[in-house]
Amino acid sequence: MRSRKALGIVGLLSLIALNGCGPPDVQYGPATAANAATKSSVGLSVSDDRSSEHGRGAAQIGQVRGGFGIPQGVDDKKPDVIVKTVTDATTDALHKSAVGVQSGGPKKLVAKVKEFWFDGFMGFQATVTVAYQLTDATGKELWKAEVTGKAGDSMMNSSAKEVAETLLPKALADMATHASEQFNTPAFQQALAM
Secondary structure: OHHHHHHHHHHHHHHHHHHOOOOOOOOOOOOOOOOOOOOEEEEEEEEEOOOHHHOOOOOEEEEEEOOOOOEEEEEOOOOOHHHHHHHHHHHHHHHHOOEEEOOOOOOEEEEEEEEEEEEEOOOEEEEEEEEEEEEOOOOOEEEEEEEEEEEEEOOOOOOHHHHHHHHHHHHHHHHHHHHHHHHOOHHHHHHHHO
8 A cells, every 4th residue: 555655656746847947938040041032922821730639729838757658738838829830930931931921922832730739658749730722812822842850869857848848849950951951942933933
């Protein structure tokens, strides 16, 4: 009986340690100046299109596991973290490709977030996947691509807050790099010029 209580207390203490002090506040830091020269502009629309198992429509951004490997969900401090950070990362990727963002333009870049998640136990992995579609004023698809950014680390003695605030911004930066590569392709540039 005592050992069962001791195990329960150890498990509870593990969860408390993993959660750290307060919820995470994931942010994206742009790599390109906001006033970078642009050749053209697009409207931008970002939506949270994740599966229900990975927090769709909620601020849930991942999970950690206690001493017994039982998962516990982790919510960000801001309910709009997914849309906000992916908007920032996409805007940065567009700026890196000399494309500005403006509302009401003739072309619109629709970004559907398919994955924004971190998970792990002995080591952690964060993944951000976004499906992009460029449309004209009528909504006709001109171009599409899906990009993924990843980041991982052991971070065994880190809180959920530290893991989220370290790995998700790195995964967002990796995703922005891959998005910029796509925005620099002839296919995207030609679709933008149509």
